[in-house]
Amino acid sequence: MSNPILFSISDNRENFVDKLKTVCDSFSVNTVLYKTHFGSVNMQKFSDGELCVDFSESVRGKKIYILSSFNNSDEIVKLMLAIDAAKRANAVEIIPILPYYIYARGDKKDQSRGPIGAKVMAKMIESAGATSVILFDLHADQIQGFFDIPVMHIDGKNVFDNYIVSVCNGNTILCSPDAGSGKRVQRYKKHLAKHFGVNLSYVMAEKIRSGPNEVEEIIIIGDVTGKDVIIIDDLIDTAGTLCTAAKSLLDKGAKSVRAVISHPILSGPAYERISNSSLTELVVSDSLESKPNEKIKVISVADQISRAITAFNSGLSYTEIKNE
Numbered sequence: 001m002s003n004p005i006l007f008s009i010s011d012n013r014e015n016f017v018d019k020l021k022t023v024c025d026s027f028s029v030n031t032v033l034y035k036t037h038f039g040s041v042n043m044q045k046f047s048d049g050e051l052c053v054d055f056s057e058s059v060r061g062k063k064i065y066i067l068s069s070f071n072n073s074d075e076i077v078k079l080m081l082a083i084d085a086a087k088r089a090n091a092v093e094i095i096p097i098l099p100y101y102i103y104a105r106g107d108k109k110d111q112s113r114g115p116i117g118a119k120v121m122a123k124m125i126e127s128a129g130a131t132s133v134i135l136f137d138l139h140a141d142q143i144q145g146f147f148d149i150p151v152m153h154i155d156g157k158n159v160f161d162n163y164i165v166s167v168c169n170g171n172t173i174l175c176s177p178d179a180g181s182g183k184r185v186q187r188y189k190k191h192l193a194k195h196f197g198v199n200l201s202y203v204m205a206e207k208i209r210s211g212p213n214e215v216e217e218i219i220i221i222g223d224v225t226g227k228d229v230i231i232i233d234d235l236i237d238t239a240g241t242l243c244t245a246a247k248s249l250l251d252k253g254a255k256s257v258r259a260v261i262s263h264p265i266l267s268g269p270a271y272e273r274i275s276n277s278s279l280t281e282l283v284v285s286d287s288l289e290s291k292p293n294e295k296i297k298v299i300s301v302a303d304q305i306s307r308a309i310t311a312f313n314s315g316l317s318y319t320e321i322k323n324e
Contacts, residue, residue: 004313005039005062006097009053009078010069012289017067019286019302024309036065036309043078053081055089063093065134065309070098071265071288076121080128087129095312096125097134099287099301100263104139104235122146134308136287136301137262139234141183152311152318154304156184156234156262157191159285163299164188164230164260165196171255173224174202175231177245185232205231205245218248225253235263236284239270243277256280264290264298 006024008017017038024036040056051074064086068079079096086094106117122143125133132149137156144151176185185202192198203222218241229249236242236259246257257279264284266274274282274295284290285301292298311318 002062003037004065004309005037005057005059006065006067006309007039007041007055007082008067009041009043009082010067010075011043013067013069016286016289016300016302019300020067020306023302023306036313039064041082045074051077051081053078054085059086059089059091061090061092063095063313064091065095065097067097067099069100069288070102071100072102076102076124080124083125083128083130093131094129095132095134096130097305097309099136099285099305101135101138101143104143107140107143116146118143119146132312134305134312136285136304137234140180152308154301154308154318155187156232156260156285157188158304159262159299159301160260160283161188161191161196163283163297164192165198167228167230167258168198168200169228171226172200172228172230173222174200175224175229175245175249175257176202176204177231177233177241178207179204181233184234188232203229205248207241207245218245220248220252223253224249227254228256229254229258231257231259231261233259233261235265236261236270236282237265238268239266239273239277242282243273243279246277246279250278259283263287264296266290 021038042054042056044052066082069075070079083094103117103121109116126149130149134152136154138153144153174185174188176182189200189202192200203224206219206221231245242259249257258281259279260283262285279295281297282295283297283299286298287301290298307321308318310321
């Protein structure tokens with residue numbers, strides 16, 4: 001098979017694609033270099049809002065990757081059109097790369113007659129013609145089960161572990177922002193102990209919501225007196241919960257509060273809240289476009305996605321791929 005092709009259908013991700021190109025070229029398996037060619041795609045938006053996506057080169061008989069930010073309705077439609085175009089052009093494998101999985105918070109039925117948004121997205125991707133999918137730090141593990149095609153899921157701990165180790169000291173503890181994130185924090189804890197010899201305990205911040213994006217109260221479960229706390233979570237939207245949690249932790253005696261959060265949605269008043277908050281630092285990935293500032297640090301997920309691409313190309317396990 002000829003070299004795979006990667007297409008980006010997100011207009012605002014040029015910097016991310018440049019990082020991906022650089023890292024992809026550095027990965028090799030044994031002595032065979034699996035080069036991924038970066039192709040171009042034509043995208044049009046008509047005055048009535050309709051979109052059109054087509055490829056600038058032949059994809060017949062080829063394995064192709066489609067990188068999408070996938071964070072709004074236009075991006076959803078563009079992804080579905082791109083997958084359909086690839087299928088009709090006779091691509092042999094079609095693998096969307098979705099650093100951020102939209103509607104991930106809809107992983108279960110919250111109302112008696114409500115939808116399960118994450119499953120709707122999975123079925124749309126499959127029905128369009130995707131043969132596999134690469135995802136990064138899902139909101140809930142069960143989302144992988146919504147797909148009937150192979151899923152490669154990159155865990156957030158693989159992106160942020162070096163940063164966490166770099167800021168650790170004898171007083172550092174991890175914090176789960178709610179019960180649902182407990183498993184994520186446990187994975188971080190085990191990963192840091194196994195690969196870095198860093199043993200951290202953790203506490204929980206239980207939030208009581210009064211409505212969507214509104215937190216009435218946060219209860220800290222565990223002792224944080226004199227501790228440097230690192231909150232671990234998968235996404236940050238309006239930042240209200242995070243900033244309230246940071247204040248609650250400091251009120252309970254914490255020495256400092258950092259946050260490591262995979263997906264920077266950062267909508268509405270998020271940037272203002274973070275700037276005015278008592279957070280020492282917020283560390284996010286570049287799964288979505290964000291604006292780094294004096295409190296926001298961005299760590300790229302390009303290295304891990306390149307590792308996933310190389311694993312797909314070589315038929316090896318993701319964990320077998322080493323950056324030479």
